Amino acid sequence: MNYSVVVDVTLREGIADPEGATIERALPALGFSGVSDVKAGKMFRLTIEAESEGEAREKAGALAERLLSNPVIEDAHVRVAEVAR
Amino acid sequence: MKRVGVVVFPGSNCEHDAVAALSSVGAAAELVWHTVKSLAGFDAIVLPGGFAHGDYLRPGALARFSPVMEAVSRFANEGGPVLGICNGFQVLAEAGLLPGALQKNVGLTFLCQPTTLIVTSTNSALTSGATIGQELVIPINHFSGAYTCDDATFERINERGQVVLRYRDNPNGSRGDIAGLANERGNVVGLMPHPERAMSTLTGSADGRVLLESFVMASVLA
Numbered sequence: 001m002n003y004s005v006v007v008d009v010t011l012r013e014g015i016a017d018p019e020g021a022t023i024e025r026a027l028p029a030l031g032f033s034g035v036s037d038v039k040a041g042k043m044f045r046l047t048i049e050a051e052s053e054g055e056a057r058e059k060a061g062a063l064a065e066r067l068l069s070n071p072v073i074e075d076a077h078v079r080v081a082e083v084a085r
Numbered sequence: 086m087k088r089v090g091v092v093v094f095p096g097s098n099c100e101h102d103a104v105a106a107l108s109s110v111g112a113a114a115e116l117v118w119h120t121v122k123s124l125a126g127f128d129a130i131v132l133p134g135g136f137a138h139g140d141y142l143r144p145g146a147l148a149r150f151s152p153v154m155e156a157v158s159r160f161a162n163e164g165g166p167v168l169g170i171c172n173g174f175q176v177l178a179e180a181g182l183l184p185g186a187l188q189k190n191v192g193l194t195f196l197c198q199p200t201t202l203i204v205t206s207t208n209s210a211l212t213s214g215a216t217i218g219q220e221l222v223i224p225i226n227h228f229s230g231a232y233t234c235d236d237a238t239f240e241r242i243n244e245r246g247q248v249v250l251r252y253r254d255n256p257n258g259s260r261g262d263i264a265g266l267a268n269e270r271g272n273v274v275g276l277m278p279h280p281e282r283a284m285s286t287l288t289g290s291a292d293g294r295v296l297l298e299s300f301v302m303a304s305v306l307a
Contacts, residue, residue: 015233016258018191067150070143070179072186073233 002083003048003056009069009076010041044068047083056080087301090117090127092157092173094137094148099170099281103133106281110294112301119151129166129210129300130157132173134226134279144172144187144229145179154180164306166210167273171227174266174275183266183275184242185234191258195228199289200278201253202264206246209267210303211274211296221292223278225256230277232263245269250276272306 011017019040027035044064050056057080064076089112091103100116107114114131117124124130137148148154154176161167161182169177177183190196204212204219215221234242239260242248250265257277265276280293 016188016191016231018189018193018231018258022193067146068142070146070186072178072184072235073188 001050001052003050003053004081004083005046005048005056005060006079007044007046007060007064007068007076008041008079009044009064009074010039012073012075015073042068053080053082086111086113087128088112088126089114089129089131089301090124091115091131091133092117092119092153093133094119094135094151094176096137096139097133097135097172099134099172099279102279102281103131103170106284106293106297107131107301109284110298110301117153119148119153121153122156124153124156124160124165127160127165128305129168129303130160132157132167132169132176133281134171134173137172137176140172143179145175145177148172148176149180158182161268161273164270164272166300166303166305168211168300169273169275170279170281171225171230171277174277175229177273177275182273183268184238185232185266187229187277188231188233189229190227190231190256196230196256197224197226198256199224200256200264202250202278203253204249205251206249206267208246209249209271209274211265211267211276211300212249213303214299215295219295220253221250221283221295222290223280223283223293224289225278226282227257227277231258231260232266232277233260242266249274250278270306272303274300
């Protein structure tokens with residue numbers, strides 16, 4: 001079975017996010033008001049072959065922690081959906 | 086004569102400067118390709134600056150899985166002197182050989198300028214020949230040089246004297262003005278500034294010499 005997996009990688013709470021801060025500062029100049037807490041991150045899309053959704057999730061979690069994110073500064077969040085074929 | 090290996094990843098670009106600088110302080114320096122699996126015969130190892138594996142994903146994130154890194158880990162754990170300069174520091178942090186991580190500079194600007202560093206510990210392979218409080222002018226050349234770590238790690242590295250160099254005027258938002266950091270034993274050291282580019286007053290500063298001289302003199306820890 002193939003599973004479509006999305007991994008969101010975001011900076012951990014308390015870690016400085018200069019990219020998010022810069023975007024937030026730029027918004028008022030473009031006429032957008034009332035926007036706060038802008039956080040920048042990365043998104044990865046993968047297709048994972050696995051027996052079950054749980055197995056796909058486990059595999060994605062392991063590779064997200066080992067490679068896609070640096071656990072010292074980042075959190076990884078895994079979303080899994082079955083691919084219809 | 087000490088034999089120093091300078092590791093070359095695809096995308097490294099400071100390896101020849103490192104070899105020239107190490108040679109000028111009396112080492113027999115040679116390049117080591119990143120697929121090598123043994124570092125037998127070397128007295129010290131340098132991970133030079135550049136953009137290993139294109140810095141894709143995060144600086145150092147892919148380089149830490151290069152075959153040579155297992156040998157570098159073993160060498161470090163056996164007490165061998167290991168130095169990471171700029172990108173090399175990022176690789177050592179990603180590999181877990183040094184605590185914490187290097188983040189994008191505050192201000193999101195690539196910085197290429199001389200910086201003044203203050204020696205804050207001499208308990209490391211890189212700073213053993215310097216004096217505490219000594220000021221060194223050494224250039225930086227990076228986009229991701231802001232050191233960061235959690236509070237417990239920050240307290241620990243400060244208490245144990247692992248912070249070996251601090252910026253006098255913090256250019257990049259680095260936590261605690263940290264420019265250079267050692268592991269607990271002091272044999273593994275990383276720094277964002279480029280001592281190999283500060284080897285002669287002809288090119289602005291010779292303040293890198295004291296650091297690389299210390300490193301070349303450093304012996305394998307018991």
